[in-house]
Structures are given as C-alpha cells and as structure tokens.
Amino acid sequence: MDDYGSEDVMGFQAVSRRFGSTEILKDLTLSISDGAFTAILGPSGCGKSTTLRLMAGLDQPTEGSVTMFGRDVSEKRPAERNIAMVFQSYALYPHLSVAENIALPLLMRETSAFQRLPLISKFSTSSRSKRAGIFERVKAIAEMLDLGDLLHRKPGQLSGGQQQRVAVGRALVRDPTLFLLDEPLSNLDAKLRIQMRSELSALHRRTGRAFVYVTHDQTEAMGMADRILLMLDGRVIQDGTPRSLYEQPQNTKVAGFIGGHSMNFLVLQRGATSAGGLFAGLGLSCSDPSMEMTLGIRPEHLDLDPDGPLYGKVEHVEYLGGETMIELLLDRQIGLETGSKLRALVSSARVPFGLGDAINLGCKPELVHVFESGSGERIRTGIEKAA
Amino acid sequence: MFNLSRKSREALTDMMLAGPATLAMGMLIFIPVIIVAFLSFTDYQMGAKTLRWVGVDNYATLISDPIGRRAIVNTLLYVAIVVPFSIALSLLVAIGLHGMADWSPSFSKALRAAYFLPVAATLVAMALAWQMLLHPSIGLINMALIHVGLPAPAWFSDRGLVMYTLALIGIWQSVGYNMVLFLAGLAVIPQHLYDAAEVDGAVTVWDRFWTVTWPMLGPTTLFVAVITATNAFRVFETVATLTRGGPAFASDTLVYALYREGFVYFKVSYASAITIVFFVFVCTLTIVQYRVLQKRVHYT
Amino acid sequence: MRQGILIRVASTIALLLGAALVLLPFFWMISISLKPPDEIFTRHVSLLPDRIAWENYAIAVTSVPLGRFLMNGVIVCSGILFFQMLFSVPCAYALAQRQFKARVVIFGMVLAGLLVPFHVTAIPIFLGLAKLRLLDSYTALILPFATSVFGIFLFRQFFARMPKSLFDAARVDGLSEGAIVWRIALPLSWPAATAFAIFSVTAHWNDLFWPLIATSDPAIATPPRGILYFRDEEAGTDLGPLMAGAMIITAPLILLFLFAQRTFIRGVATGGLRG
Numbered sequence: 032m033d034d035y036g037s038e039d040v041m042g043f044q045a046v047s048r049r050f051g052s053t054e055i056l057k058d059l060t061l062s063i064s065d066g067a068f069t070a071i072l073g074p075s076g077c078g079k080s081t082t083l084r085l086m087a088g089l090d091q092p093t094e095g096s097v098t099m100f101g102r103d104v105s106e107k108r109p110a111e112r113n114i115a116m117v118f119q120s121y122a123l124y125p126h127l128s129v130a131e132n133i134a135l136p137l138l139m140r141e142t143s144a145f146q147r148l149p150l151i152s153k154f155s156t157s158s159r160s161k162r163a164g165i166f167e168r169v170k171a172i173a174e175m176l177d178l179g180d181l182l183h184r185k186p187g188q189l190s191g192g193q194q195q196r197v198a199v200g201r202a203l204v205r206d207p208t209l210f211l212l213d214e215p216l217s218n219l220d221a222k223l224r225i226q227m228r229s230e231l232s233a234l235h236r237r238t239g240r241a242f243v244y245v246t247h248d249q250t251e252a253m254g255m256a257d258r259i260l261l262m263l264d265g266r267v268i269q270d271g272t273p274r275s276l277y278e279q280p281q282n283t284k285v286a287g288f289i290g291g292h293s294m295n296f297l298v299l300q301r302g303a304t305s306a307g308g309l310f311a312g313l314g315l316s317c318s319d320p321s322m323e324m325t326l327g328i329r330p331e332h333l334d335l336d337p338d339g340p341l342y343g344k345v346e347h348v349e350y351l352g353g354e355t356m357i358e359l360l361l362d363r364q365i366g367l368e369t370g371s372k373l374r375a376l377v378s379s380a381r382v383p384f385g386l387g388d389a390i391n392l393g394c395k396p397e398l399v400h401v402f403e404s405g406s407g408e409r410i411r412t413g414i415e416k417a418a
Numbered sequence: 419m420f421n422l423s424r425k426s427r428e429a430l431t432d433m434m435l436a437g438p439a440t441l442a443m444g445m446l447i448f449i450p451v452i453i454v455a456f457l458s459f460t461d462y463q464m465g466a467k468t469l470r471w472v473g474v475d476n477y478a479t480l481i482s483d484p485i486g487r488r489a490i491v492n493t494l495l496y497v498a499i500v501v502p503f504s505i506a507l508s509l510l511v512a513i514g515l516h517g518m519a520d521w522s523p524s525f526s527k528a529l530r531a532a533y534f535l536p537v538a539a540t541l542v543a544m545a546l547a548w549q550m551l552l553h554p555s556i557g558l559i560n561m562a563l564i565h566v567g568l569p570a571p572a573w574f575s576d577r578g579l580v581m582y583t584l585a586l587i588g589i590w591q592s593v594g595y596n597m598v599l600f601l602a603g604l605a606v607i608p609q610h611l612y613d614a615a616e617v618d619g620a621v622t623v624w625d626r627f628w629t630v631t632w633p634m635l636g637p638t639t640l641f642v643a644v645i646t647a648t649n650a651f652r653v654f655e656t657v658a659t660l661t662r663g664g665p666a667f668a669s670d671t672l673v674y675a676l677y678r679e680g681f682v683y684f685k686v687s688y689a690s691a692i693t694i695v696f697f698v699f700v701c702t703l704t705i706v707q708y709r710v711l712q713k714r715v716h717y718t
Numbered sequence: 719m720r721q722g723i724l725i726r727v728a729s730t731i732a733l734l735l736g737a738a739l740v741l742l743p744f745f746w747m748i749s750i751s752l753k754p755p756d757e758i759f760t761r762h763v764s765l766l767p768d769r770i771a772w773e774n775y776a777i778a779v780t781s782v783p784l785g786r787f788l789m790n791g792v793i794v795c796s797g798i799l800f801f802q803m804l805f806s807v808p809c810a811y812a813l814a815q816r817q818f819k820a821r822v823v824i825f826g827m828v829l830a831g832l833l834v835p836f837h838v839t840a841i842p843i844f845l846g847l848a849k850l851r852l853l854d855s856y857t858a859l860i861l862p863f864a865t866s867v868f869g870i871f872l873f874r875q876f877f878a879r880m881p882k883s884l885f886d887a888a889r890v891d892g893l894s895e896g897a898i899v900w901r902i903a904l905p906l907s908w909p910a911a912t913a914f915a916i917f918s919v920t921a922h923w924n925d926l927f928w929p930l931i932a933t934s935d936p937a938i939a940t941p942p943r944g945i946l947y948f949r950d951e952e953a954g955t956d957l958g959p960l961m962a963g964a965m966i967i968t969a970p971l972i973l974l975f976l977f978a979q980r981t982f983i984r985g986v987a988t989g990g991l992r993g
Contacts, residue, residue, distance in 0.1 A: 089886050091424065106424045110892035122887035126905045139892035201891070431895045432818040439809035440824050442865035447831045450839035450846075457841065464845075511736060514729045521726070531979060532737040535744065537986060538975035540924045542942035543964035546949065547747035550961060556758055558746050558765075590740065598987050623725060652835060655926045659946065673837050673927070680841050681931045690841055697838045704833050 039100070040065045040209050040241045041086055046095035048081055055081045057265040059095070063209070068235050068242045070256035072249055074288070078265040079245045083211050086243060088112050099208075110139070112209075115202030119214040121194045123186040123201075130169050130182040133200045137165045140205065172200045192223045199234065210235075210242045216251065228255060249289060253277070261285055283407035286327045286400055292356070295333075295373050297326040298404060299366050308365035312340025314396035316415045324410065327400035330356065333375035339393030341373060345386055355379045359392065451697075457690035464684030476691035485667050489675040490695065492581055496671060497650040499585040504592045504646050505639065511593065512600035513631065530601070534594035541591060545659040548587050549574070574661055577668035584669055587656050592649065596642045603638030607631065648703045651696070672696040751775070751961035758957050774958035775966070781959060782951070784966055786937065787944030791970075794859045794940055795919045801864040802918060803911075809865075810873030811899045815885050825874070831867035837927065844931055858932040859940065863922065869914050872988065876910040877903055909984075916978075916985025920971055941967035 039062040048056040055078045063069050063086075071079045084090040085097055088109040096103050104112055115136075123132050138147065146158035173179050176196045186194055195215065202210055215231070216224045232255050235242050246252050252259050253273040261269045261276060269276055269285045280286035286294045299310065301323060310317070313326070333341070347358035359373045375392055384390055396416040403410055422430070458476055462469040480486035511533055518526040536544060551557050552573040560570040573583040611630045620629045654673040657663060663670035663678060670678075672692060680689030745765075750758055751774055753767040778784055812818070813825050843862050844853075852858050880903070888898045904911065922940075929943040936947050948963050975982045 084886075087886075087890055089889060108424070109886075109890040114890065116887065116890045118883040118887055120881055120883050122881065122883040124884070124888075124902060124906075135888075135893075136891040139897070201887075429818070432812055432816060432820075435808040435812035435816070435895060435899070436818075436820070436824055439805040439865045439870060440820075440827065442805055443827050443831055443867060446843065446862055446865065447834050447839060447867065448827070450842035451834060453842035453845075454838060507736075511733065514733045517726075517729065518733065527979075529733055529737050531976070533740055534979075534983060535972065535975070536740060538920070538971050538982065539744070540942055540968040540971060542924070542926050542945060543747075543968040544743055546945065546960065546964045547743040550750055550957065551743050551746045556760075556957075558742070561762070590743070593740070595986070598983055602987075652837065654837075655924075655942070658926060658930065676837065676840075677927065677931065681844070686841060686845070693838055693841060697834070700835055700838075701833055 038065050039063060039098075041243070042098045042101070043082075043085070043092075044096045044098065046085065046092040046097065048078075048085065048090070049093045055265055056085075056092075059265070059267065061260060061267055061270070063241055063243055064258075065208075065241050066239055067257045068232070068244065068255060070244045070246060070252035070259045071262060072246060072252040072259050073262035075247055077262040079247075079262050080213060082262070083116075083213050083243065083245050086209070087114055087116050087211055113205070113207050114209045114211055115205060115207035116211040116213065117195075117198045117202050117215045119217055121186075121198040121218075123194055123197055125186055128183050128185060129173070129178060129189070129197050129200075130166065132186065132197055133169045133172060133204050134165050136201060136205045137168065138162070141165065169200075169204060172204050176200050176203075191219050192227065195219065195227060199231075203234070203238070208240060210238075210240055212242065212244045214246055215244075217246075217248070224251075231255065250291075253289075261288065263288070279409070280327070280400065281409050283325065283327065283402050286402070290329055290331075292330045292374065292376060294400075295328045295330065296402075297328070297361075297371055297373070298368055299324045299326060300368060309340055309367050313394060313399055314416060315399065315401070318415075322410070323404040325402045325404045325407075327402060328373075328394050328398065330374045330376040332398040333373070333377070333392045333394050335377055335381055335390065336393030337391055339391040341392040341394070342389065343373070345384060345388050345390060346372070348382070348386065350379065351376075353379055355382050357382070357390075359390070362389075454690045454693050457687050458694050460687050462687045462690075464680075464686050469687075472687070476688050477695070479688065480691050480695065485670065486675070486692075488667050489670040489672050489692070492668075492670055493651060493653070493672045493699075495581055496585050496588065496653055497647050499582065500588040500592065500650045501643055501646050503585075503589045504596055505642055507589065508593045508596035508642070509600050509635075509639075512597045512604055513627070515597070516601060516604045530597070533597050536591045537594045541655045542659050544591070545587065545656045548590075548656075549660055552583065575665055577665055580661055580665070580669040584653065584656050584661070588650060588653060592646055596646060599642050599645075600635065600638060603635050604631070607634045644703055644706050648700060651700055651703065672699075747961050747964060750957055751959075751965050753958055755956070755958060771958060774962040777956065777959040778948075778963040778966065781956075782944065782948045782963065783936070784944065784948075784963055787939055787941045787967065788970070790856075790938055790944070791923050791941045791967075793856060795922050797856065797860040798863045798922050799915055799918050801860065802866040802869050802914075805865040806869035807873055807904055808896070808899045810870045811877050811895075811903050813870070813874045814877035815880075815882065815903075816895075828867050828870050828874070832871060836862070840928065840931060847932065854933050854935045854938065856938060859929060859938070862928065862932075866914075866918065869918070872910055872914055873907060876907040880906060912981050913985040913988040916974075916982055917988060920986060923971055 041063040043059050043061045046056055046059045047054065059078075059082070061082075071082060073079045081090065085092055088097075088104065088107055088111075091105060097105055099112060109116075124135070127135065142158060142161055146155060146161070170179070170182070173182055176199060178193065178196055178200060181189060181193060181197075186197065189197065195218075198215070212231070216227055219227060228251060231242075231244075235255075244252070244256060253276075256273060259269075259271065259273055259276055260267045263284055269281045271279075276285060276289050280289060283296060287296075297309075301321070310324075310326075317324075341359070341361060342364075343359045343361040345357055346360045349356040349358075354376050355378075357375050357377065359375065361367060361371045361373055363369055373392070399416070401410045401414050402408060457469075459471060459473060460469040461472045461475075480490075515526045515530055515533075518529070552559055554560055554570065554572055554575075557573075559573075563570045571579055574580055607630065611634065612626055615626055615629045618629075620626050652673055653671050654677070657669055657671055657674040658677070661669040663674050673696060676689050676692040676696065679685045679692060749766060752770050752772070753774075754769055754771040757764060757767055757769070809824070813821055813828070839862075847853050847858050847861070852861070884902065885898055888902050893901065924942060925940070926942045926946075929940045930946075933939060933943065936944065939947060945960075945963055945967050949960055
C-alpha cells in the first residue's frame with residue numbers, strides 16, 4: 032500500500048464492521064488523499080456502501096479506528112466531520128423547496144436552535160439577516176448548477192437530472208473537506224449519466240476537494256477517478272490508478288472484474304513450460320518449472336495470426352458492429368487442459384470464416400498475465416517475456 | 419455536549435425519543451392492568467385503609483348475582499343484535515351507493531355523507547335526540563303510531579324492550595361506519611369478475627351478489643364484524659344518558675356496571691372483577707381482529 | 719336494460735328512505751330546538767315548528783355555561799392531542815428508524831397496549847389521580863391520554879416506509895435527531911397526522927365515560943358531560959333549549975365532518991383499526 036502520510040483526509044486503521052454474525056468489512060485499512068478523486072469500486076454486497084457510511088459517521092466500526100487528517104473521528108457525528116454526501120436516491124426533502132433543501136445544512140450550522148423556532152425565525156432581526164446571507168449563497172450555488180429558475184419548486188416537480196443537481200448543490204453549499212458520493216448516477220438514464228459524469232469531474236477540478244465515489248460501474252470508476260479501491264467481500268483487493276488495475280491486476284479476481292469483456296483464464300498443466308508447448312509459444316519462459324500457473328488474456332488483446340500459438344475451432348460468433356466476439360474451442364496441445372475455451376474480440380473486417388473453421392490466434396507476450404493457479408495471485412518473479 | 423462517548427450520546431438520544439412514551443405506556447396501561455387484576459381478587463373499597471385477599475369471590479358474586487349476570491347477558495344480547503343488523507344494513511347501503519356512484523357520483527356522495535353523519539355526531543347529544551324521538555307522549559314515533567291507531571310502546575321503561583331500543587340506537591350509530599369499510603372493500607373488486615360471472619350465467623343482481631360480491635367481501639365482512647362487536651361490547655354512552663341501567667337493571671351492561679359499582683358505589687374490587695371479565699371478552703375479539711388485520715394491512 | 723332501470727329506481731328509493739330514517743333524529747332534534755314549549759307538548763303530529771323559537775338557543779347558552787363546556791372541550795382535546803403527538807411521534811420515529819436494543823421490547827409493548835381499552839385502566843388511574851389530589855382538574859382529563867399506543871403504531875408504520883437515506887442525509891446536514899423528527903419525519907407524514915388528529919379529537923370530544931368519572935365540577939365539564947348537567951337540572955325539562963344545547967355541542971364535529979369529509983372519514987376509519 033502506498034504511503035500517503037498525514038495529508039490523508041480520511042483513513043481507516045484495521046476497521047471491521049459486523050452486523051450480528053455477518054462480517055461486512057474485514058480488517059480494512061485504507062487512506063483517502065486530499066484533493067484526489069477516489070472511487071470505491073465493487074459488486075453489490077462487497078461492503079463499499081458500509082465503508083462510505085463509516086466515513087460519513089452514519090455508522091461506527093465494530094473494531095478499528097476512523098481518522099481524518101490523522102485524528103481519530105470515531106466520536107464525531109456526521110455533522111461534526113464537515114463532510115457532504117450525495118445519495119443514490121438523492122434523498123431530497125420532498126416537503127421543502129429547492130432553495131430550502133440547499134439551505135438546510137447552512138441553517139443548521141449557522142443559526143442557533145432558538146433562532147430556528149417557527150415564530151422567532153420570522154421576527155428576530157439577527158435571525159433574518161443571517162437567513163438573508165444564507166440565501167445569497169444558496170442562490171450563487173444554484174446559478175452555478177443551472178438551478179436558478181427552479182429555486183421555489185419542490186423536488187417532486189423536477190426531473191431526475193435536476194434532482195441530482197440539487198443534491199450536489201446541497202453537498203456543495205457548506206464547502207466540505209470531503210465529498211462522499213454513493214452511486215449518484217445509477218438512477219439516471221444512460222445519456223444523462225454520461226453528461227453528469229463530466230459535470231462531476233469538472234466539479235471536482237473546480238473545488239479541489241477530495242471526492243470519494245462509490246460505484247459498481249467500472250466505466251464510471253475508470254473514467255472519473257484518479258485512484259480506485261477495488262473491494263470484494265469486505266476487503267480492498269487492489270488499490271491503484273485505473274491504468275494499473277487494468278494493466279497489472281494483482282490477482283485473478285481483479286483481472287476478472289476489471290475490463291469491458293471478462294478475461295480468458297487458461298489453466299496450465301504441470302510441465303507446461305517445456306519447449307514446444309503453449310507457454311513457450313506465447314514467448315514466455317519460466318525459471319521454476321514446478322509452478323502451477325494460470326494464464327490470463329483479455330479478449331481485446333487477442334488477434335488473428337496464422338502463426339499464432341492458440342488454435343482451435345470456432346464454436347460461436349457474436350457480431351457486435353465494428354468488432355466481432357468469437358469463441359474458440361482450443362485444440363489439444365502441450366500444457367493445455369482439454370476443452371479449454373477462449374473468447375477473442377477481433378475487428379469485424381477480418382472475419383472471413385464461420386462456425387467450425389479452424390483458426391490461429393496470437394497475443395503479445397507483455398499482454399499475457401500469469402497467475403499462480405492455487406492462490407490466484409499474480410506471479411511477479413521468475414517469468415521472462417520475450418520482447 | 420459533555421464528554422460522553424458517542425455510544426452514550428446515541429443511547430441518550432434513544433432514551434429521549436422513546437423514553438417518555440414508554441414510561442407513559444407503563445404508567446397508564448401496563449401497571450394499571452396489573453393493579454386492576456390484583457384488586458379483583460381483594461375486597462378493597464374506595465377509601466379503605468386495608469384490603470384482604472378474597473380469591474375469586476368477586477367473580478363468584480358476579481356470576482351468581484342475578485344483577486351481575488344480567489349485565490353480562492345484556493351486553494351479549496346487545497352485541498348479538500347490533501352486529502348482524504348493522505352488517506346487513508351497512509352492506510345493503512354500501513352496495514346501493516357503490517352502484518349509484520356509476521351513474522351519479524355526486525348524489526351517491528351526498529347520501530354517503532348522510533349515512534355517515536351519526537358517526538361524526540356526538541353520541542350523548544344524539545342519545546338525547548333519540549329520547550325525544552321515542553318519547554312516550556311527545557315523541558314523533560309514538561305520535562305517528564297513535565295517529566295510525568297502533569299501540570305506542572314505552573321504549574325506555576319497558577323492561578322487555580329497553581335493550582332492543584338501545585340496540586336500535588347502536589345499529590343506527592354504526593351503520594355509517596361499516597358502510598365506509600364496505601365501500602372500500604367494494605372498490606377493490608375488479609369489474610372483470612362481474613363480466614366473467616355474467617358470461618357464466620349469473621344474470622340477475624341476486625346471482626351476481628352471491629357469486630362475486632359476497633365471496634370477495636369475505637375478509638372485509640369478518641373485519642367489520644369484529645370491529646362492530648368490539649365497539650358494541652363497550653356500550654356506555656347511551657346507557658348512561660338514557661336509562662342508567664334501568665329500569666331495575668333491565669339495561670345494565672358490563673361497562674355501565676363497572677362504572678356504577680366502581681365510581682358510584684365505590685366497590686372497587688367488585689368493579690375490578692367486572693373490568694377483567696369485560697377485558698377478557700374484548701381481548702378475545704381483538705386477537706381475532708389482529709388475525710384479520712394481517713390479511714388487510716393496507717387499509718391505512 | 720328495463721330491468722337495470724327498474725333496479726336503479728328501486729334502489730334509489732330504498733336508499734333515500736334509509737337516509738331519511740338515519741337523519742330522523744337530527745331532524746327531530748333541530749325541529750324541537752326551534753319549537754316554542756306549547757308546540758312541543760302537543761297531541762297532534764307536527765313535523766316543523768309553526769313559529770320559529772330562536773330564543774331556545776339563547777336560553778340554552780344562558781341557563782348553563784355552554785360556552786364554557788365548548789371551551790373545556792377545546793382545551794381538553796387540544797391538550798390531549800398535543801401530548802399524544804409530543805410523546806408518540808418521537809417514539810414512533812425511534813422505533814422505525816433507529817437501531818437500539820430496547821426497540822423490540824417497546825414495540826411489543828405498543829402491540830400489547832393496543833389490546834387494552836381505556837375502560838380497563840380506569841379504576842387504577844382514578845385511584846392514582848385521587849391519591850395525587852388531581853381529580854376534578856384539566857390534568858385529570860388530559861393526563862390519562864397523554865400517550866397513544868395507537869398513535870405510536872400508526873406513525874411507526876408510516877415512518878418505517880420512508881427511505882432510510884432521507885434521514886441519513888438529514889444527519890449529514892447537521893440535524894439533531896429531535897430536529898429530524900419535527901422538521902422531516904412529521905411534515906412528511908401529514909396524511910397520518912391529520913388522520914390521527916381527527917381520530918383523537920372525535921374520540922375525546924365525544925367521550926363521556928372518563929369525564930363522568932374524573933370530574934364532578936361543572937366548571938370543567940366537557941361538552942357531553944355538560945349537556946347531561948343541563949338535562950339533569952331543572953332547566954332540563956325545557957326541551958326546546960335542551961335540544962338547542964345538544965345541537966350546539968355536536969355542531970363542531972358535524973361541521974368539521976361536512977367541510978373535510980374525505981379526511982374525516984379516513985381519520986375515523988383509520989381509528990377503527992384500534993377498535
């Protein structure tokens with residue numbers, strides 16, 4: 032794990048969270064660096080939402096500690112942490128207008144309970160001048176988010192995209208040190224989602240604050256984040272830039288999760304490294320021939336090559352427009368288990384064959400991932416790749 | 419806030435939110451129920467300094483004493499009259515208004531308001547109105563009966579008649595309420611069931627009622643029956659206003675007897691026994707009501 | 719088609735007759751309240767007064783403190799409603815949206831409490847109030863109803879259906895749990911709140927049982943208790959004014975019903991779940 036020092040806006044130290052006997056988070060240690068756009072990516076049920084709730088202070092860890100700028104904040108409530116949160120369902124107050132929705136956090140922070148009493152709030156001058164100041168800021172935020180004309184509407188009268196903007200405005204207005212976003216785009220239609228993606232990125236650049244963005248959608252995480260924490264089963268299984276997650280998956284789970292098309296895994300038999308086998312054919316060599324290995328190759332990295340080391344019969348063809356996905360039943364060869372299958376994404380222009388035809392596929396050695404069969408971990412040493 | 423840990427602060431919040439109501443429930447419901455059950459096995463009298471455990475003596479008195487038995491029998495008789503008549507009449511009215519809503523919604527709505535009016539009105543005031551209506555000499559009913567040459571009954575002073583008179587008022591008061599429940603039940607019967615029944619040969623109104631309406635209203639009817647019965651068991655206002663249990667205990671009911679024994683004669687222990695008997699009746703019914711409710715939770 | 723029309727006509731006539739019967743006591747009450755004494759005590763049937771005696775209403779208001787009874791009704795009903803909301807709404811919110819150990823026990827108490835009619839607890843509560851020397855006071859009329867298990871139940875069901883994230887958002891926005899109850903949860907459960915208010919107010923405005931037990935001072939009599947004082951006094955033989963008084967005490971709820979029929983019916987019907 033990288034060392035981010037005390038510049039971390041948020042950190043978890045050995046955090047566990049259990050609900051009854053089910054352990055949602057297991058000994059989680061992580062850090063969120065200030066100013067960065069961090070995505071927490073994972074399938075549903077992996078514990079990413081629980082992680083976000085712990086960051087917000089809406090929930091407390093069973094064990095371990097949560098820190099902000101190196102200080103323990105376990106005892107602090109959400110409002111005392113100066114964070115903002117945007118919810119999947121937006122969680123706007125249906126009975127309040129857009130302006131009141133955005134103003135509420137400020138009213139709560141900057142006026143006393145006395146000044147908020149129903150009658151006092153109307154007649155006390157101190158309360159009125161404070162309110163006027165707050166509504167000036169609300170107006171400015173609303174203008175920035177293109178909500179200027181909607182200030183007096185109720186959330187029920189707004190479109191999904193507008194509601195989303197109000198939710199963002201409510202988060203923005205109090206100038207928080209950390210933005211937490213819980214699947215904020217999943218209720219929008221595809222077109223709006225892409226638009227809001229660039230708007231959120233722009234917002235991140237403009238505020239310069241740390242964003243933590245929880246999502247199950249890897250294209251969102253890959254496209255927006257500086258850094259991704261990939262979670263599975265209550266653990267962070269890889270932490271890095273989007274590029275490193277794609278290019279250097281640390282194990283078969285990461286490799287299988289990341290990428291538009293799922294990675295091919297070829298389980299090799301013992302002794303598969305000997306000459307004449309598939310392993311050597313792909314341009315790889317290994318210093319420890321006793322190792323049991325699994326090869327990972329992404330469909331988009333395979334290409335038609337008459338001399339390629341992977342060959343077999345076409346079993347299935349899926350036309351996807353510019354590209355075509357073909358499924359190959361590999362022929363027997365040294366090191367390969369019988370019945371191994373391979374999916375390859377090739378340019379549609381290069382598909383002159385049909386079902387049952389025999390073809391050869393090749394792949395550059397540096398694009399082949401090698402994992403240990405038992406643990407699924409990436410093998411870093413002892414593998415040589417021909418340039 | 420003081421230096422309390424967050425856990426303690428949260429616990430304190432829970433206590434501040436739920437504590438007062440919980441305390442009030444304990445003080446106003448559960449402890450009183452225990453006390454009343456306890457008192458029913460003693461000889462406690464209002465203002466007495468001591469009390470003695472007497473076992474089931476109070477219950478024995480209630481069962482063996484003709485007056486006590488009277489209250490139980492009268493209450494059961496009242497329930498037995500009010501429930502079937504109220505259900506039958508309110509069902510008829512509901513079906514009529516439901517049908518009328520198809521061709522004249524506003525007229526149907528106005529009539530619905532008329533039938534519901536007794537529910538909204540203050541029962542004590544309406545009991546006085548009934549007293550005037552059934553007054554032996556100046557009441558409209560008796561004057562009309564005499565006018566056409568029929569005998570004029572003494573509605574409230576005839577010992578054989580008085581419970582039926584009270585039941586009549588009870589029916590009058592509950593029809594509107596039950597009608598509303600039946601209208602809600604009728605509104606959710608899908609039209610295609612009637613179409614299907616008609617295709618299958620249920621042509622007359624009568625046929626369609628028995629093949630579709632009645633079976634579909636089954637749960638509603640059960641629910642209405644239980645609610646009407648629980649309310650009928652509590653009959654008090656009309657008795658207290660019109661007869662005070664008389665003449666000669668002919669219209670004594672459980673709740674009125676509990677009031678009279680406990681708060682007029684101050685026989686607290688005996689009144690407690692009556693209370694417990696009343697409670698057992700109501701509990702049995704309410705448990706049935708819960709069972710029914712589980713099938714109809716969406717009413718609210 | 720012929721048969722259909724015939725049924726329509728027959729059912730309409732039957733429904734009109736039924737409605738006339740149901741309204742008969744109201745009609746007779748109004749009729750007597752407007753008749754001078756000589757027209758009330760007459761041997762022949764007269765549906766409507768020949769001379770309208772408005773003075774019956776004046777007599778009713780002056781011979782007993784009817785205004786006082788009505789005001790007592792307002793004080794008692796609003797006091798009860800105030801405390802019921804004050805105690806029940808936060809409790810319902812805690813039961814629906816917070817996790818704490820006693821939650822199951824308290825909700826169990828609510829469900830058990832629904833089984834207990836007020837009549838059952840009357841004797842011990844009376845003895846307790848007597849001990850505290852609180853009988854014959856507004857406190858005696860309000861305190862026993864300070865919390866409503868039905869109210870807790872109704873609001874809990876409503877709050878439980880609200881999305882959790884709404885309350886999380888409020889916590890992040892800096893609202894205390896108390897502020898969430900009154901600023902978010904309650905305004906959002908307006909239908910439940912009006913239904914409950916109507917149920918509570920009608921039940922306590924019309925109640926005779928407890929005022930009869932807990933009070934003997936006419937100065938704090940609620941409307942139904944008051945009208946019985948009226949009847950039992952000498953003035954009570956004056957049937958015109960008595961009926962006028964009965965009209966006056968039942969009018970507030972009838973007017974409420976006529977102006978807010980839908981809400982009123984829903985409120986009273988919802989209350990029926992409590993039995």
